Amino acid sequence: MAIKKTLLEDIANQLNVSKTLVSMVINGKGDSYGISKKTQKLVLDKAQEMEYTPNVFARALRTGKSHLIALLVADISNPFYSNIAKHIEKALAEKGYNLMICSTDEDSHKEESLISLFAEQQFMDGLIIATTATSGKYFEKDKLQNFPIVFIDRYLPDIKSNYVVANNYQGSYELTDLLIHKGCKNILALNISPSHISSLTERVKGFKDCLTKHGIPCTNDNIVEISFNNIQNEVRKALVKALKQPKKIDAIYTLNNNLATACLNVFNELNFDAEKEGLKFASFDDISLFDFVKPSIISVSQPIEQIGFEAANLVLKIIDNKNTEQNEFQNIVLPTSIISRL
Amino acid sequence: MAIKKTLLEDIANQLNVSKTLVSMVINGKGDSYGISKKTQKLVLDKAQEMEYTPNVFARALRTGKSHLIALLVADISNPFYSNIAKHIEKALAEKGYNLMICSTDEDSHKEESLISLFAEQQFMDGLIIATTATSGKYFEKDKLQNFPIVFIDRYLPDIKSNYVVANNYQGSYELTDLLIHKGCKNILALNISPSHISSLTERVKGFKDCLTKHGIPCTNDNIVEISFNNIQNEVRKALVKALKQPKKIDAIYTLNNNLATACLNVFNELNFDAEKEGLKFASFDDISLFDFVKPSIISVSQPIEQIGFEAANLVLKIIDNKNTEQNEFQNIVLPTSIISRL
DNA sequence: ATAAAAATCTAAACTTGTTTAGTTTTTATT
DNA sequence: AATAAAAACTAAACAAGTTTAGATTTTTAT
Numbered sequence: 001m002a003i004k005k006t007l008l009e010d011i012a013n014q015l016n017v018s019k020t021l022v023s024m025v026i027n028g029k030g031d032s033y034g035i036s037k038k039t040q041k042l043v044l045d046k047a048q049e050m051e052y053t054p055n056v057f058a059r060a061l062r063t064g065k066s067h068l069i070a071l072l073v074a075d076i077s078n079p080f081y082s083n084i085a086k087h088i089e090k091a092l093a094e095k096g097y098n099l100m101i102c103s104t105d106e107d108s109h110k111e112e113s114l115i116s117l118f119a120e121q122q123f124m125d126g127l128i129i130a131t132t133a134t135s136g137k138y139f140e141k142d143k144l145q146n147f148p149i150v151f152i153d154r155y156l157p158d159i160k161s162n163y164v165v166a167n168n169y170q171g172s173y174e175l176t177d178l179l180i181h182k183g184c185k186n187i188l189a190l191n192i193s194p195s196h197i198s199s200l201t202e203r204v205k206g207f208k209d210c211l212t213k214h215g216i217p218c219t220n221d222n223i224v225e226i227s228f229n230n231i232q233n234e235v236r237k238a239l240v241k242a243l244k245q246p247k248k249i250d251a252i253y254t255l256n257n258n259l260a261t262a263c264l265n266v267f268n269e270l271n272f273d274a275e276k277e278g279l280k281f282a283s284f285d286d287i288s289l290f291d292f293v294k295p296s297i298i299s300v301s302q303p304i305e306q307i308g309f310e311a312a313n314l315v316l317k318i319i320d321n322k323n324t325e326q327n328e329f330q331n332i333v334l335p336t337s338i339i340s341r342l
Numbered sequence: 343m344a345i346k347k348t349l350l351e352d353i354a355n356q357l358n359v360s361k362t363l364v365s366m367v368i369n370g371k372g373d374s375y376g377i378s379k380k381t382q383k384l385v386l387d388k389a390q391e392m393e394y395t396p397n398v399f400a401r402a403l404r405t406g407k408s409h410l411i412a413l414l415v416a417d418i419s420n421p422f423y424s425n426i427a428k429h430i431e432k433a434l435a436e437k438g439y440n441l442m443i444c445s446t447d448e449d450s451h452k453e454e455s456l457i458s459l460f461a462e463q464q465f466m467d468g469l470i471i472a473t474t475a476t477s478g479k480y481f482e483k484d485k486l487q488n489f490p491i492v493f494i495d496r497y498l499p500d501i502k503s504n505y506v507v508a509n510n511y512q513g514s515y516e517l518t519d520l521l522i523h524k525g526c527k528n529i530l531a532l533n534i535s536p537s538h539i540s541s542l543t544e545r546v547k548g549f550k551d552c553l554t555k556h557g558i559p560c561t562n563d564n565i566v567e568i569s570f571n572n573i574q575n576e577v578r579k580a581l582v583k584a585l586k587q588p589k590k591i592d593a594i595y596t597l598n599n600n601l602a603t604a605c606l607n608v609f610n611e612l613n614f615d616a617e618k619e620g621l622k623f624a625s626f627d628d629i630s631l632f633d634f635v636k637p638s639i640i641s642v643s644q645p646i647e648q649i650g651f652e653a654a655n656l657v658l659k660i661i662d663n664k665n666t667e668q669n670e671f672q673n674i675v676l677p678t679s680i681i682s683r684l
Numbered sequence: 685a686t687a688a689a690a691a692t693c694t695a696a697a698c699t700t701g702t703t704t705a706g707t708t709t710t711t712a713t714t
Numbered sequence: 715a716a717t718a719a720a721a722a723c724t725a726a727a728c729a730a731g732t733t734t735a736g737a738t739t740t741t742t743a744t
Contacts, residue, residue: 005463018724034721055463058700061399061729082424100442121347121397264634289631292606360694376691400730404699
């Protein structure tokens with residue numbers, strides 16, 4: 001029924017040569033191993049004729065290289081991650097690597113078991129990860145020491161590592177600055193938990209520092225934390241509470257795109273017209289559809305294409321350098337831009 | 343430097359048993375091979391202690407099963423696909439399978455070379471694909487005959503296959519019907535090319551059939567085709583042309599979400615207020631942010647979660663049935679729903 | 685105590701490539 | 715023509731598991 005796959009040996013038998021020779025030629029090492037041009041052509045032609053495709057597993061088993069890179073993110077349906085994924089995939093494909101994408105659901109146990117599956121026993125040649133880990137402890141285990149890992153979006157401040165991130169502090173600072181210049185004095189920031197991840201702590205810091213610089217006090221009421229697994233309900237509760245406080249808030253700043261969407265939903269539910277109420281709406285992370293959303297959204301746009309490109313190339317570079325035992329960590333911080341829409 | 347990985351043999355040596363035995367126990371076949379409970383516990387404990395993880399490649403090479411499923415879509419950054427991907431991944435993970443996602447960019451050459459890489463030599467145990475192929479010819483080649491493939495979103499009418507799709511005809515018909523009931527008489531539909539794919543032809547058919555039923559003529563001017571690689575420019579051209587036609591259009595219906603976004607962009611560019619102009623805006627594919635977009639969008643929402651779930655389970659079912667040579671193709675067509683937002 | 689039966693375990697083959705260490709063939713040199 | 719050097723090629727080991735066929739050991743029955 002199923003057609004038998006062509007093996008190296010089948011080609012070798014047809015041509016009366018050794019499978020060693022066939023392997024060498026197929027891998028483009030014919031010249032360096034001194035295989036005559038004539039024989040090389042014979043092999044290549046026969047391989048094509050028999051539609052030979054190498055068995056990925058046999059090759060990976062022997063060479064220890066799978067040409068697979070894993071991408072671990074909290075949620076591949078988040079446009080921020082799916083767009084990064086697209087650009088990573090593209091950059092990797094150009095170098096003959098394939099990408100394997102998995103979601104961790106912001107669950108560090110799931111993250112660890114995926115890393116264990118992928119990194120140990122060299123299933124993957126490398127890993128690009130938006131980690132949900134609290135600390136770098138897990139990444140310090142012996143078995144991961146020599147494994148190429150590039151952190152994106154978030155890094156772990158307590159360990160040295162390779163990472164590619166946006167300048168979250170700067171972006172958040174600038175956005176806050178813009179709001180203040182537009183006259184906002186009582187901004188409600190919505191943060192998401194787990195909030196220990198670096199991108200969020202830096203956004204919070206940028207927000208607070210900017211308020212401080214402008215002499216605006218920042219109380220506990222100014223930053224509310226929403227849990228990842230119950231966004232919609234908690235945002236509703238937070239907004240309802242904030243909107244009926246005596247000291248009127250004049251801006252809402254959501255610290256990522258999930259929160260922004262949840263906020264918009266609540267506005268709809270409550271039939272709340274932010275623009276009419278003189279409330280500015282701002283968010284970290286830009287989505288293309290934000291251009292058409294009401295109320296208009298002031299946002300911080302991350303250099304998504306560049307993050308993907310840099311991450312892909314960095315992980316490949318580390319893989320190449322693996323033998324040379326170079327141990328210098330690369331930290332790439334990319335600038336964000338404000339999209340003001342006003 | 344790098345810590346040596348634990349092998350089956352290491353465990354066997356430590357316990358003075360054969361690696362055969364260790365393999366059996368680790369794979370949960372201890373009982374069926376009559377390994378004593380005591381020995382099983384010893385092995386399991388030692389494996390845990392030594393942090394054993396099997397080499398995926400050696401296992402896959404010997405068993406011919408990788409526990410990997412590939413998902414091929416045109417563009418993983420399209421929210422429709424990334425959301426499906428998320429649900430597929432979830433359903434597969436529950437059964438111990440991992441998902442590998444790749445983009446084809448609507449390029450059938452890229453699609454074929456990925457399929458060749460994945461399907462031949464059993465790199466993947468199965469494939470879920472939103473194909474960009476024009477015909478089923480490629481999928482009829484001998485080497486793919488016994489390979490588990492599930493088509494999603496689009497199927498190929500000229501071959502028998504397993505597929506999970508939304509009822510594109512019905513959804514499009516209902517949407518058109520709604521527009522007509524709202525008084526629209528001259529609807530401009532924007533289609534995307536390559537337009538041969540089944541989801542689009544059926545949406546077009548639903549659109550046309552509904553017009554016909556209502557006695558509304560459908561001319562060439564009513565359906566404009568936009569090419570995937572130049573969406574923004576071509577949509578602009580099409581809209582500019584349509585808007586200055588003598589016979590005023592009273593609705594725009596984009597046949598997928600990419601076109602909807604492009605349209606919105608053009609509205610912005612032209613400073614065109616569709617609602618003020620009495621123009622209804624409708625689209626196949628719903629995105630959550632559509633809830634907040636101006637102009638408001640009438641849309642057809644596909645059962646994304648269900649598509650993902652069904653596709654994942656179908657491919658696993660085919661894999662299970664592979665031995666039993668069952669050859670009945672499953673065709674799952676799921677209902678859509680209209681989101682009217684008016 | 686001993687044969688038969690049941691329980692427990694293992695040596696070696698096998699999966700399909702890549703690589704090492706070498707052999708055979710051809711060409712060049714004296 | 716004999717020898718050295720270069721060119722072209724190959725046998726066998728190897729990667730790390732799984733599986734087959736069979737070997738021990740233990741238990742049961744007489």
